Amino acid sequence: DTAVSQTPKYLVTQMGNDKSIKCEQNLGHDTMYWYKQDSKKFLKIMFSYNNKELIINETVPNRFSPKSPDKAHLNLHINSLELGDSAVYFCASSQGAGYNQPQHFGDGTRLSIL
Amino acid sequence: GDSVTQMEGPVTLSEEAFLTINCTYTATGYPSLFWYVQYPGEGLQLLLKATKADDKGSNKGFEATYRKETTSFHLEKGSVQVSDSAVYFCALSGGSNYQLIWGAGTKLIIKP
Numbered sequence: 001d002t003a004v005s006q007t008p009k010y011l012v013t014q015m016g017n018d019k020s021i022k023c024e025q026n027l028g029h030d031t032m033y034w035y036k037q038d039s040k041k042f043l044k045i046m047f048s049y050n051n052k053e054l055i056i057n058e059t060v061p062n063r064f065s066p067k068s069p070d071k072a073h074l075n076l077h078i079n080s081l082e083l084g085d086s087a088v089y090f091c092a093s094s095q096g097a098g099y100n101q102p103q104h105f106g107d108g109t110r111l112s113i114l
Numbered sequence: 115g116d117s118v119t120q121m122e123g124p125v126t127l128s129e130e131a132f133l134t135i136n137c138t139y140t141a142t143g144y145p146s147l148f149w150y151v152q153y154p155g156e157g158l159q160l161l162l163k164a165t166k167a168d169d170k171g172s173n174k175g176f177e178a179t180y181r182k183e184t185t186s187f188h189l190e191k192g193s194v195q196v197s198d199s200a201v202y203f204c205a206l207s208g209g210s211n212y213q214l215i216w217g218a219g220t221k222l223i224i225k226p
Contacts, residue, residue, distance in 0.1 A: 004157070040218075041152070041201050041218075041219040041221070042218055042219065043158075043203065043216045043219070045213060045214070045216075048213070056213060090157055090158070092157075092158075100146045100165055100207065100208060101207070102148060102160040102163060103158075103160075103214060104160075105157030105158045105159070106157050107155075107156055107157045108156075108157050
């Protein structure tokens with residue numbers, strides 16, 4: 001059983017389109033995260049939810065909107081996609097928000113904007 | 115604010131060589147320290163962690179010791195294998211912010 005699963009694994013789309021990435025975790029964790037990893041492997045936190053409440057909301061264009069329907073799911077919707085959005089997006093989860101708690105990552109969604 | 119600095123990569127070694135990847139940190143309070151590994155095409159996995167000064171984390175032949183006096187958490191392995199080729203990330207949590215603070219990652223290439 002995959003602990004943190006993201007869909008789709010690959011997403012190729014045109015500039016200006018709207019797309020969503022889904023994430024589900026079956027670890028029973030209460031905190032979930034979205035990260036963006038650029039081509040140089042630099043990892044940037046975007047959002048975090050704890051018990052469905054937004055607790056981290058970094059400086060990210062408002063074209064990006066997270067939604068957490070329940071503790072096990074955190075989806076990411078992106079409007080009006082731009083070339084600079086091309087990256088790998090990782091979902092992660094942990095029990096508790098930070099402090100001593102390791103995060104478990106999905107395999108990533110590779111987003112390519114044409 | 116809190117920060118993590120890792121040595122720049124790529125680090126290229128021959129199989130069976132000794133590995134050190136340096137990591138230093140700046141944080142208020144008493145953070146926990148982590149090493150994560152990212153194999154090609156995969157997500158990050160926790161490799162090891164240490165939660166207090168002088169703790170040693172170890173896993174899969176890798177070790178790192180939490181050194182408060184030098185604010186360091188260097189990753190070491192005595193004899194690397196080709197399968198260790200990956201990107202390694204140092205991270206801290208529990209400083210002034212409950213987020214995980216990430217280093218920039220160090221790419222490791224092991225040649226047979």
